[in-house]
Amino acid sequence: MTIKNKIVYISWQPYCSRSDNTARELNGKSYMVYYEFFGSNYCTILFKYIMQAITTLIILIRDMPDVVFVMSPPLFACFPVYFYSVLFQKKYVIDAHTGAMTDPMWEKVMFLQKFFCRHAVFTILTNMQLAKILIQWNADYLIIPDVPIKITNPFLPHLKGKKNITLVNTFAKDEPVSEFLKAAANFPDTNFFVTGKINRQAKAYLNEAGNNVTFTGFLPYSDYYGLLLQSDIIIVLTTRDNTMQRGAYEAIYLGKPVITSEWQILKDNFEEGAIFVDNTEDGITSGIKQALKRLSILEKEAENLKRKKLKRWEKNKTEIIKNLY
Numbered sequence: 001m002t003i004k005n006k007i008v009y010i011s012w013q014p015y016c017s018r019s020d021n022t023a024r025e026l027n028g029k030s031y032m033v034y035y036e037f038f039g040s041n042y043c044t045i046l047f048k049y050i051m052q053a054i055t056t057l058i059i060l061i062r063d064m065p066d067v068v069f070v071m072s073p074p075l076f077a078c079f080p081v082y083f084y085s086v087l088f089q090k091k092y093v094i095d096a097h098t099g100a101m102t103d104p105m106w107e108k109v110m111f112l113q114k115f116f117c118r119h120a121v122f123t124i125l126t127n128m129q130l131a132k133i134l135i136q137w138n139a140d141y142l143i144i145p146d147v148p149i150k151i152t153n154p155f156l157p158h159l160k161g162k163k164n165i166t167l168v169n170t171f172a173k174d175e176p177v178s179e180f181l182k183a184a185a186n187f188p189d190t191n192f193f194v195t196g197k198i199n200r201q202a203k204a205y206l207n208e209a210g211n212n213v214t215f216t217g218f219l220p221y222s223d224y225y226g227l228l229l230q231s232d233i234i235i236v237l238t239t240r241d242n243t244m245q246r247g248a249y250e251a252i253y254l255g256k257p258v259i260t261s262e263w264q265i266l267k268d269n270f271e272e273g274a275i276f277v278d279n280t281e282d283g284i285t286s287g288i289k290q291a292l293k294r295l296s297i298l299e300k301e302a303e304n305l306k307r308k309k310l311k312r313w314e315k316n317k318t319e320i321i322k323n324l325y
Helices: 017-025 045-063 074-088 098-102 104-119 128-137 177-183 200-206 220-228 244-252 264-269 281-293 295-324
Strands: 006-013 027-031 067-072 091-096 123-125 141-143 161-168 190-195 214-219 233-236 256-259 274-277
Touching: 006 017, 006 074, 006 104, 017 091, 017 220, 027 045, 027 074, 045 074, 067 264, 091 098, 091 104, 091 264, 091 295, 098 104, 098 128, 104 128, 104 281, 123 128, 123 295, 128 141, 128 161, 161 177, 161 220, 177 190, 190 200, 190 220, 200 214, 220 244, 233 244, 233 281, 244 256, 244 264, 256 281, 264 274, 274 281, 274 295, 281 295
Parallel strands: 006 027, 006 067, 067 091, 091 123, 123 141, 161 190, 161 233, 190 214, 233 256, 256 274
Antiparallel strands: none
């Protein structure tokens, strides 16, 4: 199906591959609107959001897209998008990540999320549990678990471990980093890499890590995808239910086996090429042992799942385009 609309994707984040790749697949443009120097504390967040809202409006009025995709959270990114849609009679779509619906920090303003979702053409969700909320709101939705990635000139590092395993991580509050580090210590002959910007919270983990663990810091896409391509196994963990793991589906699109948390949403979306664990030292240790033992089988399964996901995406892409008209 041909894309007739001019599309812009707005994300109030420093980076998001889901946003970038969704825009790319729909022949649109992706913009990261994020003023990091304001921080995220109560004293500055209002100024940050005002500046990001002004910048968002400038982008939209300049580009004049027919459809705006907007990532939530933060749900306040929807304000300038909604204003633009009313002012110029354009459409918008919300790509709602799990936190937009389940994080307690947004509970008091959930009525705003409901308002924006009901006025959107539809809201993109990753699973049926979240869709039940939209059904109660009488808002339209599509379930799109993942989006294919595209790699351009990845930097392929030379990894020296007998086996190399990468934990895709952002040091968010739902990631069991300490438990992972304890598990990694049980595999002295394996090299482990931990991605993610070394912020104040991350520094607390540096002293917990063994000599076989390397913290990479934030990596640009070329370095990040290169590291995943050179790794034998990718680990992505969360303590929060109904959370799709972007790092896990990126790994599968690269044909790499995955170790991830034992939640139903992840079992439903990674039916091959994956080992599921509970978020404890023993659980993660057991998962790594299983993955190393079954590595060649998991690699074949990951490639097979990659092909399935690409076929599913073509159907999902058609559904997105059909619902825009």
